[in-house]
Amino acid sequence: MRRVVLAGRGELGEWRDAARALAAAGILPEEIDWREKSAEADLSFQRDAMPPAPAASRKPMTVPPAFIELAETVLCHSDTARFSLLYRLLWRLQLDRQLLEVNSDEDVVRARSMAKNVHRDAHKMTAFVRFKEVGAVSAGRRKFIAWFEPDHHIVRRTAPFFQRRFNDMDWLIATPKGSAAWDGERLTISDEPCEKPNLSDATDELWRTYYSSIFNPARLKVKAMQAEMPKKYWKNLPEADLIPGLIASAESKVRAMAAREATQSLPFHERLQQAARNLPAEPELPAGTLEALRAEAAVCMRCPLHANATQTVFGEGPRDAAVMFVGEQPGDQEDIAGRPFVGPAGKLFDQVIAEAGIDRSMLYVTNAVKHFKYEPRGKRRIHQKPTMGEVKQCRWWLDLELALVKPKLIVAMGATALAALTDVTGRLQDVRGKAMAIEGGRTLFVIVHPSYLLRIPDERLKAEEMLRFRQDMMEIRGLMKATA
Ligand code: URA
DSSP states (O other), rough: EEEEEEEEEEEHHHHHHHHHHHHHTOOOOOOEEEEEEETTTSOOOOOGGGHHHHHHTTTOOOHHHHHHHHHHHTTSOOOHHHHHHHHHHHHHHHHTGGGGGOTHHHHHHHHHHHHHHHHHHHHHHHOOOOEESOOOOOTOOOOOEEEEEEOOOHHHHHHHHHHTTTTEEEEEEEEEEEEEOSSSSSSEESSOOOOOOOOOOHHHHHHHHHHHHHHHHOOOHHHHHHHHGGGGGGOOOTTGGHHHHHHHHHHHHHHHHHHHHOOOOOOOOHHHHHHHHHHOOSSOOOOSSSHHHHHHHHHHOOGGGGGTTSSSOOOBBBOSSEEOOOOOOOOHHHHHHHHHSSSHHHHHHHHHHTTTTOOOEEEEESSSSSSSOEEEEEEEEOOOOOHHHHHHHHHHHHHHHHHHHHSEEEEEEEEEHHHHHHHHSSSSHHHHTOOEEGGEEEEEEEEEOHHHHHHOOOOHHHHHHHHHHHHHHHHHHHHHHHHH
């Protein structure tokens, strides 16, 4: 028996060189005892374990490209049996070139299953890495660290994904199976196992707010949820400790939801009468004040949306706020409360601005459209996007708010706000995260709407978008300071 010891860090080259030499020397699969260096601390990588150079006459073994592709993935698996499995397949492929297409073959099934595990682990890594900001910004770049515990040797193959997606920040992903680091110029991969750093910070609270906001007890499918977010990843996910409680309370929440009556607005004529009763008594509010504007907007009938909404949800914030945030339209909870951004999107908004060090009481927060547009469905009121016509009608109020508050910086949250503020109907992606000079010497900054973040089903995209949203908010804070 010949013992071959490999480092086994998921690199094709190392195994391929060994397999080539062994095959060229005619050493059969059953004659080799493949070992992994980490599991064999006392054994050095012995050159004498390798066979002598092949006789020149021996024909080198060849394989189809599909085998190389499969081997590249299988070698990332952490099972030591991967080396012998691939070597056996290498030999068998010399007799049967179509072997990899035999779906019932035991070796093929095993190799494909290992490859699947590796793909899955890599996918989970892209979804569940949670970056935490560390240290000061240097050379204008912010620094982040993340901790992840992969099952397999996937750091090397997943690192380019993070390099592409998080190119504009410095980061280190530490794992017990090595690390990857990016500094804006170089991607450094190390096989050295890392220790878990202590990374708890304010971001954890953000993930928790986000997760509880998107959790819908009526849609809970425990099995599907655990397949998407398996328990083994929970310990490094700040939001995970909420899950058992959310699952446990889901049933009673659904019962309570079903028992609750639909949120109904008053019938139209009654609402008009109520609005008329609420008209300010003489003497009138001083013209040109936000209070007067709010009172006027309370009886707005400029478009049909007033007919089904409970009330006008006007903007709120200081009369001389330097920064105005503009959303799309009030949601179900805002319609009832009569205040903007108090529902799930508002909670996420509050959390992110607080984390960025922005005080909401300094902001003027409003919407492009001031009435809740929805479609009744059973007992629920389902949000409907306002049409451009409705946005244009409501611009009357937004323009008056802008004229009174005179913010230096305006933040458009989402495409509707952008269209209301600029008449731009293009892709949000093209302008988001950019500060633009607009008329009146003002600056416009475009970000996504927090409701968009709450609706993203894909874990990976969600993590990316959340990070970007937080970065945008930090940028806004910088602009606020610059314009102060
Ligand atoms: N979405 C908005 O655009 N505005 C709100 O006030 C609430 C949710």
